[in-house]
Amino acid sequence: MRPYIIKRLLLSIPTLIGVSLIVFFMVRAIPGDVVQQISGDAPVTPEFRAQVQQDLGLDKPAYEQYVYWLGNSLRLDFGTSLRDRQSITHRLKNTLPVTLEMAILALLVSLIIAIPIGMISAMRQDSVVDYVSRSVAIGFLAVPTFWLGTMIIVYSSVWFTKATPQAQAYQQFWENPYQNLKFLLFPFGYFIPVGPAVILGVSLSGTVMRLMRAQMLEVLRQDYVRTAWAKGLQERRVVVGHALKNALIPVITVIGLQIPIIVGGSVIVESIFNVPGMGQWFFQAIGFRDYTAVQAIALLIAVAVVISNLLVDITYAYLDPRIRYS
Amino acid sequence: MNHTSSFWDKFTGQRVSRRRALQMSALAGASAGAIAIVGCGGSSSSNTTPASSGSPAASKTSTGAGSEGTPKPGGTLHGTVSLVLGKDPMKASTFLTHALASFSYSRLLRFKTTIGELGQDDWYTTEMELAASVQNPDPLTYIVTLRDDVKWQNLPPVNGRKLTGDDVVYSYNRYRSISPNKANFDMVDTVTAAGQVVTFKLKEPFGLFKSRLASFQDLWVMPQEFIESSDTASEDRMLGSGPFIFDKFEPTVVMSWKKNPDYFEKDAAGAALPYLDAVNLAIITDQNQVLSQFAAGQLDTISVPPKLIDSVKGQSPNAVIDQAPRNILSMMIFQPESFTGAAKPFADERVRQAFSRAIDRDALLDLVSKEGGEWPNMPINAGFGKSWWLDPKGSSIGSGGDNYKYDVAEAKKLLDAAGVTNLEVPMHFSSTVYSTVVPYYDIVRQALPAMLSDAGIKVKEVPEEYGNYIAQTFAGKFDGFAFSLESVFSDIAAYWTNMFYPRDAGGGRNHSSVSDAELAANIKKMLQAQSVDDLHQQNFDLQKYTSQKMYYVPMVTPVEFAARQPKLKGVLNSTGPTTYGLGTEAQLKNWFTA
Numbered sequence: 056m057r058p059y060i061i062k063r064l065l066l067s068i069p070t071l072i073g074v075s076l077i078v079f080f081m082v083r084a085i086p087g088d089v090v091q092q093i094s095g096d097a098p099v100t101p102e103f104r105a106q107v108q109q110d111l112g113l114d115k116p117a118y119e120q121y122v123y124w125l126g127n128s129l130r131l132d133f134g135t136s137l138r139d140r141q142s143i144t145h146r147l148k149n150t151l152p153v154t155l156e157m158a159i160l161a162l163l164v165s166l167i168i169a170i171p172i173g174m175i176s177a178m179r180q181d182s183v184v185d186y187v188s189r190s191v192a193i194g195f196l197a198v199p200t201f202w203l204g205t206m207i208i209v210y211s212s213v214w215f216t217k218a219t220p221q222a223q224a225y226q227q228f229w230e231n232p233y234q235n236l237k238f239l240l241f242p243f244g245y246f247i248p249v250g251p252a253v254i255l256g257v258s259l260s261g262t263v264m265r266l267m268r269a270q271m272l273e274v275l276r277q278d279y280v281r282t283a284w285a286k287g288l289q290e291r292r293v294v295v296g297h298a299l300k301n302a303l304i305p306v307i308t309v310i311g312l313q314i315p316i317i318v319g320g321s322v323i324v325e326s327i328f329n330v331p332g333m334g335q336w337f338f339q340a341i342g343f344r345d346y347t348a349v350q351a352i353a354l355l356i357a358v359a360v361v362i363s364n365l366l367v368d369i370t371y372a373y374l375d376p377r378i379r380y381s
Numbered sequence: 382m383n384h385t386s387s388f389w390d391k392f393t394g395q396r397v398s399r400r401r402a403l404q405m406s407a408l409a410g411a412s413a414g415a416i417a418i419v420g421c422g423g424s425s426s427s428n429t430t431p432a433s434s435g436s437p438a439a440s441k442t443s444t445g446a447g448s449e450g451t452p453k454p455g456g457t458l459h460g461t462v463s464l465v466l467g468k469d470p471m472k473a474s475t476f477l478t479h480a481l482a483s484f485s486y487s488r489l490l491r492f493k494t495t496i497g498e499l500g501q502d503d504w505y506t507t508e509m510e511l512a513a514s515v516q517n518p519d520p521l522t523y524i525v526t527l528r529d530d531v532k533w534q535n536l537p538p539v540n541g542r543k544l545t546g547d548d549v550v551y552s553y554n555r556y557r558s559i560s561p562n563k564a565n566f567d568m569v570d571t572v573t574a575a576g577q578v579v580t581f582k583l584k585e586p587f588g589l590f591k592s593r594l595a596s597f598q599d600l601w602v603m604p605q606e607f608i609e610s611s612d613t614a615s616e617d618r619m620l621g622s623g624p625f626i627f628d629k630f631e632p633t634v635v636m637s638w639k640k641n642p643d644y645f646e647k648d649a650a651g652a653a654l655p656y657l658d659a660v661n662l663a664i665i666t667d668q669n670q671v672l673s674q675f676a677a678g679q680l681d682t683i684s685v686p687p688k689l690i691d692s693v694k695g696q697s698p699n700a701v702i703d704q705a706p707r708n709i710l711s712m713m714i715f716q717p718e719s720f721t722g723a724a725k726p727f728a729d730e731r732v733r734q735a736f737s738r739a740i741d742r743d744a745l746l747d748l749v750s751k752e753g754g755e756w757p758n759m760p761i762n763a764g765f766g767k768s769w770w771l772d773p774k775g776s777s778i779g780s781g782g783d784n785y786k787y788d789v790a791e792a793k794k795l796l797d798a799a800g801v802t803n804l805e806v807p808m809h810f811s812s813t814v815y816s817t818v819v820p821y822y823d824i825v826r827q828a829l830p831a832m833l834s835d836a837g838i839k840v841k842e843v844p845e846e847y848g849n850y851i852a853q854t855f856a857g858k859f860d861g862f863a864f865s866l867e868s869v870f871s872d873i874a875a876y877w878t879n880m881f882y883p884r885d886a887g888g889g890r891n892h893s894s895v896s897d898a899e900l901a902a903n904i905k906k907m908l909q910a911q912s913v914d915d916l917h918q919q920n921f922d923l924q925k926y927t928s929q930k931m932y933y934v935p936m937v938t939p940v941e942f943a944a945r946q947p948k949l950k951g952v953l954n955s956t957g958p959t960t961y962g963l964g965t966e967a968q969l970k971n972w973f974t975a
Binding site: 085091099100103106138139140141146149150205208209211212213216217218219221222223225326327328329331335336339342343344 | 464465466467559561613616631632633634635661663664665666667669670672673674676677678679695696813814846847848849851852
């Protein structure tokens with residue numbers, strides 16, 4: 056296992072370099088530069104442009120900027136924001152945990168919803184429970200996250216004169232777990248789960264739910280499951296002990312692939328719910344051609360995707376002992 | 382996010398019983414079921430009661446200080462901004478930075494304001510801020526005597542020292558060195574200080590010089606020790622002589638200030654200003670979130686896009702709604718080659734006039750805001766008030782007013798007379814940002830092609846991402862025409878020079894490269910006028926001229942709204958300069974009844 060992990064990690068290096076190159080040069084290729092963005096809609100005089108470019112190090116050749124940035128990034132120094140001159144690393148320390156936590160919670164929410172319902176739906180195939188579950192899954196897939204979030208924001212204020220907490224109410228998990236989870240899961244209190252992590256999770260659960268059902272149906276028809284039934288095992292033992300593990304293998308793959316979707320979804324959800332995370336920042340940074348911020352965030356996302364895929368592969372081995380890495 | 386929570390202390394001091402744990406599990410299970418209720422809930426109309434809005438005049442705030450009672454000190458004002466783009470008003474050109482500057486910084490003069498309604502004659506007139514007096518012994522000399530009781534905020538490195546004339550000279554020199562707006566003071570020859578007296582010597586007369594000193598885009602007085610304390614000091618925090626002391630800034634979260642206990646101004650009764658203990662601006666980008674926060678009472682004041690005013694009245698029936706036209710110009714700009722190379726078709730003024738006559742401005746206003754609005758003149762908008770803005774619907778504008786009238790038949794005739802048939806022309810516009818900052822932009826933009834089509838003009842829409850739009854179209858690199866916006870300047874002179882002077886002579890916003898020597902000469906003559914009456918008359922004459930020429934085709938100025946909780950008192954109406962000078966012009970005299 057260890058050689059495999061090391062090999063995978065080494066293989067991820069060219070991937071990450073490729074991503075960094077693409078991000079670095081693509082951002083600069085977009086028309087409209089950061090000097091113009093700093094100037095707003097005011098005209099940019101040549102001397103103002105030269106001054107800002109010098110201040111920001113943009114007067115150097117692009118390859119030189121890239122090498123300098125990559126070297127610093129390896130030391131976790133992502134430079135300063137071109138927009139507000141604040142340290143990117145410092146800001147990442149504040150925003151990355153927020154988005155990461157929201158993503159993990161969203162994933163958990165989606166699994167909590169999808170796996171039991173997918174299982175039950177398969178076990179009670181063509182029953183009312185199955186039809187309702189499938190309808191719910193289609194509904195979750197069909198309802199856009201931004202719409203659902205907006206409806207919650209709007210109707211909570213219209214019907215109950217309630218608003219979700221402002222970003223300044225957010226507290227890190229290790230500072231105050233209750234307030235932290237309330238912010239992301241139960242923003243109106245009373246354990247009503249309509250927070251940003253829940254909305255994000257709900258939108259993901261539809262896919263997992265349908266896949267879980269399909270895999271479960273397939274596994275339940277396998278000979279070894281039939282044997283388990285024939286041995287007179289209890290239903291819970293058959294399903295959880297024998298069928299579930301095998302049914303989960305493709306589901307785990309999909310969960311791994313959903314990491315980038317969660318990151319993408321967090322951009323919208325963070326804006327709607329005013330979550331002080333990395334997604335909102337990323338969106339604004341792109342609009343303002345904040346090259347250093349965009350590069351740092353994109354690189355981190357790439358790292359997250361590489362790691363999550365590695366974790367998925369490692370999980371295979373746990374779930375299916377037949378899979379061995381060499 | 383920097384809370385020093387005692388959560389863990391409380392937690393470690395309690396035992397969670399088995400019964401309590403089971404209760405929590407049950408609640409979690411019940412709440413999981415609520416997902417389906419929310420997700421599958423049908424639509425339903427709001428059961429709120431619309432507020433009585435009445436006529437525009439009736440819904441304006443009009444309570445004078447006397448009718449509101451005696452101001453009570455204390456409380457935190459909760460407002461919102463969508464974006465913070467830096468803290469140094471000298472480095473920035475964006476109003477987003479200038480709007481926040483006056484919480485912490487001061488100017489020599491500021492724009493006149495009052496609680497409630499300010500008569501239009503007083504719009505964009507100045508009053509003293511750091512200055513105790515301004516003398517103008519001759520057209521080229523302005524002698525500003527500073528107040529003797531102004532201290533910098535009591536924080537290192539200035540530690541509450543007295544603000545002197547040398548601080549003004551330092552600020553002026555820094556402004557002239559780094560500000561993207563520094564051309565606004567090109568008329569100044571020298572600035573010198575002797576104690577509390579600062580003397581501005583001009584190269585040429587400039588009748589609106591006092592307005593320029595009050596401008597929110599230009600001469601903020603900032604302390605040298607602070608600015609030079611580090612390379613990023615002025616971007617890390619704010620330290621000035623203003624009414625509020627910068628407290629904290631967290632990107633996408635909050636920007637806040639606390640009361641400056643040593644602020645120099647007092648109210649009429651001699652009580653210290655500001656009344657508020659603190660100002661807290663939540664950074665919220667989503668408009669629905671803003672309305673929701675306001676309805677829940679978590680924000681005290683918000684600006685409201687015209688289309689959403691009914692929602693606000695419905696959700697917050699007790700809210701006080703203020704309304705006024707803003708000074709942002711919406712307009713068509715034409716390809717620069719029309720004026721630099723006489724390129725057809727827009728070199729012919731009849732074509733530009735035809736475009737203007739094809740626009741049904743009242744219909745656009747109906748689309749944008751049920752409270753209506755005004756027609757802007759070019760380049761002076763209704764938000765300047767009737768002392769400066771010549772109403773295109775009025776009789777004083779003369780024959781140029783015809784160009785504003787919706788008349789498709791006449792538009793076609795003008796096109797025919799210009800020899801233009803089957804015109805097909807690109808229309809550039811910004812597909813992002815503008816619609817967020819100016820909510821009516823998209824509505825007007827979407828209506829334009831159909832209106833022009835009625836006059837036989839076929840429009841090919843060219844959407845451009847904001848950054849690209851600003852770098853290309855806004856900078857004058859485009860074909861056909863564009864539907865554009867112009868940011869707010871603090872006096873009429875800035876509009877005239879920016880939009881009609883040659884680009885290399887102060888015409889930084891001359892998007893179409895309009896080149897009219899007669900117009901430029903007359904603008905210069907107006908700016909040198911010393912009497913207010915002369916200034917007004919010449920300003921009106923210029924607007925008559927531009928309404929004939931239609932170098933730019935102005936669109937509409939809808940009424941825009943601000944909403945506040947009834948407990949918030951001491952509020953200025955939202956007209957004119959109060960849009961910008963938040964700290965001193967708008968929030969200085971705010972107070973809460975409870």
